[in-house]
Amino acid sequence: MRLDRISLVLMLGMILCMPASGLAQSRQNGGPDDRDKDHVDPIYAGTLPPPPSVRQDLYDRYDTGQKALDAEDDPHMLASPASRSLNVSFEPGAQIPIVRLAQGYPAAITFLDATGQPWPIAWDLATNKAASCDDQGKSDRPTVRAVGINACVPQAGSNVLQITPVSRYPRGGLLVTLKDAPKPISFMIIAGTGAYDADLTVRITRKGPNAKEQASALGAVPDTSDPVLNNLLDGIPPMEAVPLLVSGVSADRLRAWKLKNTMYIRTTFELSSPAATSHVSEFDVTAYAAPFSSRLLVSIGERLVPVSVQEDGP
Structure with missing residues (x-):
């Protein structure tokens, strides 16, 4: 009777040990593990695409690194x-x-x-x-x-x-x-x-090898020492000058201001009348200083075009 009990216990032990040894052998041979497979994140398993929040987080981290490399906040x-x-x-x-x-x-x-x-x-x-x-x-x-x-x-x-x-x-x-x-x-x-x-x-402040001959009405040498005209070439009119309304030509190509009895003109045309007292040129743009007149004559090619200027009144 005692021998039968011992035999029964040994048989039960062998039965219980068989799955564990098989599982161990399966792991040693590189076989799949169903329990490990259940715990694999599908994002890393390649079965599903990463959710938008994960993609946005990765992009934000990359963008932060690029800003640091480029000293964006410096x-x-x-x-x-x-x-x-x-x-x-x-x-x-x-x-x-x-x-x-x-x-x-x-x-x-x-x-x-x-x-x-x-x-x-x-x-x-x-x-x-x-x-x-x-x-x-x-x-x-x-x-x-x-x-x-x-x-x-x-x-x-x-x-x-x-x-x-x-x-x-x-x-x-x-x-x-x-x-x-x-x-x-x-x-x-x-x-x-x-x-x-x-x-x-x-x-x-002198003529170069490509100097352009000036019309006699403008004087032999431009007055490059006048700071008002130099600023006008840069698009900055005199502080106290009054803008004038221009008609007869495009306002994009001729603008005028009045300061006391002097008129300042910035234009791509050549001023023929009134005679300029000083001028400064830069490429195709010229800044003129001339006595104030409500009627101007500018040269466009071989034509003289009349231009009217007036103060912007009520």
């Missing part, structure tokens, strides 16, 4: 572009112009002569037959010397210089030699936050 990277012009003279004792830059923002300097025509940057055709701007904005041209910045001329005969700071606060200067100029033009570089010179126009 206050030192904030800058606002400015467009302005200044006059430069070759005379001894002339002031050194300042160029404002900001890291990560390219800038351009355009050179014009006293008649408003492009003054090209000197070019050595023997060694520089093509453009000298590489992918980093660098140049090896002897007519441009830059310290603290990358500077280059996009093409031969151009009057535009492209400059890019190489660091956040570069210290240095810039030397530019213009074609047939008596000496190089020196610039001082200032970098930081705030406004930077995205578009700087440099007007040389």
Whole structure:
């Protein structure tokens, strides 16, 4: 009787041990585990696409990383572009112009002569037959010397210089030699936050190699020393000037202001009457100062077109 009980216990033990040993053998042989399969997240099992909330979370984390890499929240990277012009003279004792830059923002300097025509940057055709701007904005041209910045001329005969700071606060200067100029033009570089010179126009106070002959009524040499006219070229009229209503031509091509007995005109036409007392040109735009008159004559090609101006009254 005792032997029968022992045999029964051994048989039950063998029966209970068989599934466990089979499961262990299945795991050792790399077989599937139904219990593990039940706990696999379907997102990672590939059976279902991830829910929108998971995708949005992954995108937000990636976007945060990109903002950190690009210093999106860095206050030192904030800058606002400015467009302005200044006059430069070759005379001894002339002031050194300042160029404002900001890291990560390219800038351009355009050179014009006293008649408003492009003054090209000197070019050595023997060694520089093509453009000298590489992918980093660098140049090896002897007519441009830059310290603290990358500077280059996009093409031969151009009057535009492209400059890019190489660091956040570069210290240095810039030397530019213009074609047939008596000496190089020196610039001082200032970098930081705030406004930077995205578009700087440099007007040389003498005629260049591409000078345009002026009509006798305008005088031999434009008055580039008049700050009012220089500001008017930049689109800034005198503070106390009264805007005038213009009829006869498009207001986009001729605008006028009155200050006391003087009329200031900014136009793409040539003023024939009244005779201008001074003027400044830049490309196709000219700023005039003339005695006030309600009737103007402007030259459009070979035609004289009458223009009426009047104050905007009640």
